[in-house]
């Protein structure tokens with residue numbers, strides 16, 4: 388089979404879910420919120436990191452890319468500046484959120500510029516909504532967005548082969564995805580401090596790890612999550628947890644914690660998203 392052939396057909400298709408808090412140099416909300424003075428600068432650093440991931444994969448034989456912008460209003464990238472003639476899925480109100488656009492036709496998944504879970508000592512750590520969610524565990528393991536999003540990858544049987552971000556975030560992603568390549572572009576100090584690589588060096592590392600991940604695609608596996616799977620969600624207050632139990636399948640497990648179990652990982656992910664969206668209304 389020629390190198391440009393993915394296991395699933397003529398093209399080797401890569402799904403990229405891009406966040407922003409994991410970019411080298413980013414340590415504050417003001418740097419990654421549209422409208423803030425520093426945002427325009429940091430969005431170009433994010434764009435460079437996304438492009439580095441695409442370029443590395445291109446060099447290793449991948450030839451089709453979908454970038455699902457997953458940060459804030461999900462319109463942080465410049466479509467005309469995307470490498471690899473990548474398609475760009477942007478904008479708010481996506482039912483599958485950070486995993487919108489993934490299906491079984493993809494060969495691999497990259498998580499670019501990801502951040503740690505709410506309870507992790509990592510820059511700008513949070514789990515979907517920092518005003519509502521205190522901690523989430525999946526089958527007993529504390530997970531962040533990388534772990535929760537892995538449910539969708541499992542549902543479509545696509546391996547997650549690369550995560551970029553800080554060291555704590557990389558370790559979290561590796562708990563659920565044992566074979567994942569990690570491009571650690573900064574070392575976490577606190578939730579608002581990190582020691583970052585120079586952006587040019589960060590991009591070189593991401594390019595190299597993306598290429599490695601694609602070259603070794605045959606040896607990677609889908610996320611290691613036993614089914615049926617249980618998500619346990621601890622909210623920041625009792626009202627939020629009570630509201631989450633309005634959703635079918637979500638049961639109370641204490642004053643601030645709820646649980647939901649499902650044998651369908653995609654349905655489980657969607658139930659979680661419903662809880663995120665519903666509780667947004669009363670999150671302080």
Ligand SMILES: [Zn+2]
Nearest residue numbers: 406502515532
């Ligand atoms: Zn995020």
